[in-house]
Amino acid sequence: MLVGQSIETGYAYRLPLNFKYGNEDKLAGLCGVIQALVSVVEEQNQDILRSISTKDCKAIFLVKGPLILVAVSKSNESETQLVLQLTYAFNQIVSVLTLTQLNRIFEQRRNYDLRRLLSGAERLIDHLLIFMEKDPAFLLGAVRCLPLPEKARENITNAITSTCNKIRDLVFAILIAGNQLITLVRMKKYTLHPSDIHLLFNLVRSSESFKTAESWTPICLPKFDATGFLHGHVSYISEDCQACLLLLTVQRDAFFPLSQAKHTIAEKLRRSNCLVAINDALNRNKELPTTNPLKHIGIPEIRHFMYKCKSTAQLFTSDPISLDRLQDYRLRHKEGGDIMVKKIEKLSDMDYVRNYRRFCSQIHCSSTPAKLIFRSNSDDTVLAWVTNGFELYVTFDPLMEKDHAIRAVDRLLHWIKREEERIFIMHAPTF
Amino acid sequence: MKVVEAKIVVLGSQGVGKTSLVVRYIGKMFSKHISPTIGASFFTCNINLEDARIKLQVWDTAGQERFRSMAPMYYRNANAALLVYDITSAGSFAAIKGWVKELQSNVPEPMVLSLVGNKCDLEESRAVAQSEAAQFAASIGAAYCETSALHDQFISHSQTHNRLVSSPSSGRSPPLRCMSALATTIISKRENGTIKTSSFTKRKE
Ligand SMILES: Nc1nc2c(ncn2[C@@H]2O[C@H](COP(=O)(O)OP(=O)(O)OP(=O)(O)O)[C@@H](O)[C@H]2O)c(=O)[nH]1
Ligand SMILES: [Mg+2]
Numbered sequence: 001m002l003v004g005q006s007i008e009t010g011y012a013y014r015l016p017l018n019f020k021y022g023n024e025d026k027l028a029g030l031c032g033v034i035q036a037l038v039s040v041v042e043e044q045n046q047d048i049l050r051s052i053s054t055k056d057c058k059a060i061f062l063v064k065g066p067l068i069l070v071a072v073s074k075s076n077e078s079e080t081q082l083v084l085q086l087t088y089a090f091n092q093i094v095s096v097l098t099l100t101q102l103n104r105i106f107e108q109r110r111n112y113d114l115r116r117l118l119s120g121a122e123r124l125i126d127h128l129l130i131f132m133e134k135d136p137a138f139l140l141g142a143v144r145c146l147p148l149p150e151k152a153r154e155n156i157t158n159a160i161t162s163t164c165n166k167i168r169d170l171v172f173a174i175l176i177a178g179n180q181l182i183t184l185v186r187m188k189k190y191t192l193h194p195s196d197i198h199l200l201f202n203l204v205r206s207s208e209s210f211k212t213a214e215s216w217t218p219i220c221l222p223k224f225d226a227t228g229f230l231h232g233h234v235s236y237i238s239e240d241c242q243a244c245l246l247l248l249t250v251q252r253d254a255f256f257p258l259s260q261a262k263h264t265i266a267e268k269l270r271r272s273n274c275l276v277a278i279n280d281a282l283n284r285n286k287e288l289p290t291t292n293p294l295k296h297i298g299i300p301e302i303r304h305f306m307y308k309c310k311s312t313a314q315l316f317t318s319d320p321i322s323l324d325r326l327q328d329y330r331l332r333h334k335e336g337g338d339i340m341v342k343k344i345e346k347l348s349d350m351d352y353v354r355n356y357r358r359f360c361s362q363i364h365c366s367s368t369p370a371k372l373i374f375r376s377n378s379d380d381t382v383l384a385w386v387t388n389g390f391e392l393y394v395t396f397d398p399l400m401e402k403d404h405a406i407r408a409v410d411r412l413l414h415w416i417k418r419e420e421e422r423i424f425i426m427h428a429p430t431f
Numbered sequence: 432m433k434v435v436e437a438k439i440v441v442l443g444s445q446g447v448g449k450t451s452l453v454v455r456y457i458g459k460m461f462s463k464h465i466s467p468t469i470g471a472s473f474f475t476c477n478i479n480l481e482d483a484r485i486k487l488q489v490w491d492t493a494g495q496e497r498f499r500s501m502a503p504m505y506y507r508n509a510n511a512a513l514l515v516y517d518i519t520s521a522g523s524f525a526a527i528k529g530w531v532k533e534l535q536s537n538v539p540e541p542m543v544l545s546l547v548g549n550k551c552d553l554e555e556s557r558a559v560a561q562s563e564a565a566q567f568a569a570s571i572g573a574a575y576c577e578t579s580a581l582h583d584q585f586i587s588h589s590q591t592h593n594r595l596v597s598s599p600s601s602g603r604s605p606p607l608r609c610m611s612a613l614a615t616t617i618i619s620k621r622e623n624g625t626i627k628t629s630s631f632t633k634r635k636e
Binding site for chain 2: 096097116117118119120121123203207208209210212213214215216217218232234252253255259
């Protein structure tokens with residue numbers, strides 16, 4: 001299976017689930033080889049096969065329960081990062097089937113062709129892998145939040161808690177839009193892991209059908225409870241607001257009370273103008289500090305940054321900058337006069353994130369983790385910095401001086417602190 | 432006017448066009464952008480018949496294998512089942528037989544059944560003969576029709592004349608007629624006592 005530009009991933013148990021190129025025969029052969037490789041290492045050497053490297057590519061193996069997952073990559077991703085992708089792919093499968101069902105199937109029939117049960121769910125796995133390639137949230141184990149005025153977020157949360165606090169067995173109520181969290185209300189003793197939230201993002205993003213009608217579907221959240229399903233009432237808030245509400249319960253026949261709750265919540269949000277606030281944030285209609293962070297921060301040398309708040313496991317990144325916007329913004333900042341208007345290649349969020357991967361793996365390296373990395377060359381300058389409270393990656397113009405970069409980072413951190421209540425969800429509300 | 436509430440479950444294999452039919456029926460349009468149903472989708476709509484108004488609650492289930500075990504949750508309380516297959520797929524027709532068996536053994540109350548062969552616009556790749564489907568429908572006491580959610584067609588199999596009548600432009604959308612026919616059957620069966628379920632509520636307006 002070929003995903004994105006550079007990752008080849010196959011999931012194998014006799015037959016892979018997902019293989020876009022190649023025919024059945026070749027596939028069966030390939031799976032045989034994969035199985036043989038894994039079991040030879042296991043049985044003869046009492047060891048685990050982790051990876052195979054060739055000159056220009058590496059294959060990573062991950063054995064999870066009854067499945068062998070394989071990723072073949074030609075990109076600069078580290079082994080840890082590839083294992084992370086495979087783990088997510090596995091979790092996605094668990095999310096669809098539960099671990100209990102997955103194990104049971106293979107206990108009953110060792111050579112079961114899982115494609116039958118996963119038919120229709122390939123798209124979830126495909127989307128997830130593309131999503132991982134694009135969004136640094138996975139790399140950092142953090143969740144993006146939709147920047148909102150503090151008051152608006154508070155009203156939204158209140159609308160949900162006041163409607164739902166009498167509903168028994170409701171475990172989570174989550175409002176999301178465009179892969180960003182708007183609010184999450186939970187039952188007191190439970191929390192939701194970022195990777196489970198990513199799976200929910202992926203589900204909503206990949207399932208256009210939620211837009212057609214209210215849906216009722218089983219969902220397994222692997223970190224929360226891999227052995228069983230929660231039942232989810234999933235619906236978009238209204239035709240004119242692309243925020244999706246998920247109400248997750250342990251009751252399999254709670255559809256109607258939750259449907260009722262959804263309509264009440266939608267009505268409250270409309271009356272308190274929260275739908276407008278969400279739309280403004282999504283469409284960047286209004287000139288808020290968070291609409292165009294780089295412009296608002298006003299440090300022209302910064303091209304891009306991403307910041308993880310560790311205590312909340314939340315993430316904020318500056319916008320992808322296109323060439324003309326960048327030029328425009330530079331001209332406006334031309335106070336000192338010596339900014340050269342030179343050609344800057346069009347870079348997207350994704351390109352920056354690709355670039356950060358290397359720094360990220362140095363920072364997360366288990367043997368010798370780095371705390372601060374500064375690298376400057378003629379393409380750009382990158383600063384990566386991790387403390388107890390945050391993780392920060394910044395891309396500056398080329399050939400920046402270290403002192404200068406540190407001063408800019410100070411100002412950046414100051415701005416983030418000031419906007420904290422808007423760009424992050426600082427409270428964890430419960431029912 | 433009396434108001435009757437009725438619950439319908441739509442069953443059938445992945446991709447036969449269940450959602451397209453329901454959306455055509457309720458939204459009166461065909462959307463190319465319909466994507467596979469996740470779990471089940473819930474629709475409501477009102478049908479006005481001559482002497483009654485029917486409030487329909489429709490559970491449009493997902494055909495994907497992984498949701499198969501959820502089906503009882505939706506057919507358990509249903510008064511009627513719309514069994515949809517794709518006329519170009521023999522497999523989807525065979526699957527209907529499995530559904531009928533399951534309903535017969537799991538649902539104690541009698542249920543109105545309606546067999547629908549969808550995608551009849553794809554006549555050139557037909558894989559299920561009308562005669563075969565009609566015969567099967569008769570054997571299970573189900574109404575039978577062929578529809579196209581795409582072209583808004585409806586062909587009902589007239590049992591008395593044993594010929595096919597293509598629907599004239601009667602003002603009603605064909606899939607709608609197929610559902611209305613179902614609703615009418617529910618009412619008549621209810622009145623002559625063939626069907627009695629507590630989920631029916633009857634009241635004067
Ligand atoms: N030619 C033709 N195509 C149709 C017709 N009805 C639906 N389709 C197409 O068949 C595909 C599947 O339609 P859906 O309505 O999603 O099928 P479904 O039965 O709801 O599928 P699941 O939700 O996965 O169980 C879509 O691409 C539709 O455009 C029809 O009458 N004629
Ligand atoms: Mg459907």
